[in-house]
Amino acid sequence: MAPPSSRRSGFSRKAQYSLFTGYLLAGAGALLGLALLMLSLWQPSAFAPLRGGASDIVTPAGTVGAVARTETQGFFSSIGGYFNAASQNAALREEMEIARVRLAEADAVRAENRRLKSLLNLKDSEVKPVSIARLVGSTATSTRRHAYLSAGANNGVTPGMPVISERGVIGRVLETGRNSARVLLLTDSESVLPVRRAKDDVIAFAEGRGDGMLRVRLVNLGINPLKVGDLMVTSGAGGYYRPGVAVAVISKITEDGGIARLVAEPAATNFVAVEPIHQAAAVAVLRGENSLGTPEGAANAEQQPSSATPTASAAADDR
Amino acid sequence: MEQFDPRARSDIYGQRINRTSSPLRARSVPYLSIMLASVIPVMLIADVMPLVPPLGFLLLLGWRMVRPGLLPLWAGAPLGAFDDLFSGQPFGSAILLWSLAMIAIEIIETRFPWRGFWLDWFTAGVMVVAYWLATLLASGAPVTSEMLLVALPQALLAILLYPIMARMVASLDRFRLARARKIA
DSSP: OOOOGGGOOTTOHHHHHHHHHHHHHHHHHHHHHHHHHHHHHHSTTTTHHHHHHHHHHHHHHHHHHHHHHHHHHHHHHHHHHHHTHHHHHHHHHHHHHHHHHHHHHHHHHHHHHHHHHHHHTOOOOOOOOSEEEEEEEEOOSSSSOEEEESOOGGGTOOTTOEEEOSSSEEEEEEEEOSSOEEEEETTSTTOEEEEEESSSOOEEEEEEOSSSEEEEEESSOSSOOOOTTOEEEEOOTTSSSOTTOEEEEEEEEETTEEEEEESSOGGGOSEEEEOOOTTHHHHHHHHHHHHHHOTTOHHHHTTOHHHHHHHHHHHHHHO | OTTTOTTTTEETTEEOSSEEOOHHHHHHHHHHHHHHHHHGGGGSOOSSSOOSOOHHHHHHHHHHHHSTTTSOGGGHHHHHHHHHHHHOSOTTHHHHHHHHHHHHHHHHHHHOOSOOHHHHHHHHHHHHHHHHHHHHHHTSSOOOHHHHHHHHHHHHHHHHHHHHHHHHHHHHHHHHHOOOEEOO
């Protein structure tokens, strides 16, 4: 269709001026956008209050969606359950027998642990979550992997706190609004998490690849000790996460580590717990140093592998 | 007349006698629909890859192509600012890209005043792919081959979605101009 003739300016001064003003305003808008984009790439947390307010508004609707999502998931899985009920039943029974034996062993180990720890005078305090909330949304159109949480500053959530589901690590709080928070998921390509192998002390970094997998990069290079199926857990280095929370399972071996699948998939969770920062004092000190040392700014600093490495070595010295 | 055919004195916008369209609805529907399309993808949990094409941008293109002259040239900036609040992109990326898109369509329109559906689709497809690439670059994350691979379905889906969006805009336009107000 041809544009309406009213949009041809012709000899009318008024039409000519309004057309020109339109171009001028659109150009100014583009320049403003460029300036804001540069600013927010340089200081990622610059617009956090604005986004926090916006996400506060959509969170109630997202909560409804989250409830519906978990319910439909339950519905479909219960239908699917009928198809292979018999074989699954047998397999589960067998698995449970083994698990029962392992549980008894674990009890023994736990008792021994407690005894040894009491000998060393170590105190193991229970971590009490700051808040229990739902993941209500995510940035589904962007290549960044952020999720929205239905708890915010009013519930005591602050940036940096780890978000953990009953299966394992989900991510870390990036920005908070009043009743909502933005979570950096592990799969985001800016996310770096210090991990170790669950059964021994092979330490590594788990970086998001942006395609749903994590790249596990070993700190000590040499012969790659990882095997497919190894469980990686948080090492506690960096001070954000408490050690020993499941992160990912190795699914492919590469030269410098492996490619791992997430243990706790955000889309499959119902409720998640926001835990306090494990070593808040250490994190505060590190943050202060980083913001002085690098031009990147404090919000970005803990995501860089270069700044996370000294933390890892510091934690290794602690042991 | 009405007892034979109740729609005798009406057209697609409703009854013609004694009715007029509401100015509030006529002005606000394009903006509200684009803003709603920006918010909807937030409700999905996409933990692995970008799943949803940029619906807000697609609807902006739809309104601009199906109804030329309705959105002012500068409408990209405020609508983009709203989209940036929810999209997860660094704030400013949609302000810049949506403004540039509006200017680009304006220039294309002065070059090719007589356009049809296929040319519109082609234009929208090129714009959406360019937008998709630009958002990848502006997202602040390093662009890797894996990331391009997982984001590719998003671009294809966006191209295929344009005709549906255009039909949606057409029906929204009928709703926009429906004669809802009674003249006393």
